[in-house]
Amino acid sequence: MTGSxxxxxxxxxxxxxxxxxxxxxxxxxxxxxxxxxxxxxxxARFWSVDKRAGGxxxxxxxxxxxxxxxxxxxxxxxxxx
Numbered sequence: 288m289t290g291s292x293x294x295x296x297x298x299x300x301x302x303x304x305x306x307x308x309x310x311x312x313x314x315x316x317x318x319x320x321x322x323x324x325x326x327x328x329x330x331a332r333f334w335s336v337d338k339r340a341g342g343x344x345x346x347x348x349x350x351x352x353x354x355x356x357x358x359x360x361x362x363x364x365x366x367x368x
Contacts, residue, residue: 312361319355326351 326348334341 312358312365316355316358316362319351319358323348323351323355 326344330341330344330348332341333344
């Protein structure tokens with residue numbers, strides 16, 4: 288594995304702070320989008336080497352998708368105020 292295999296660790300590091308402290312939920316949504324892309328690319332890369340390894344990223348991708356949906360709802364509700 289190379290350092291690029293761990294690229295998904297960087298995009299998600301600030302999401303928790305931004306999203307949960309309510310500072311910039313729109314920025315957090317963009318960051319989650321970047322995290323989703325990084326996880327999907329990592330899963331695809333692992334899949335090409337070992338299908339089981341790539342498959343292990345499916346629950347993580349589902350969780351990131353769920354987090355993105357929740358954050359999108361927070362952004363939508365804040366705009367409605």
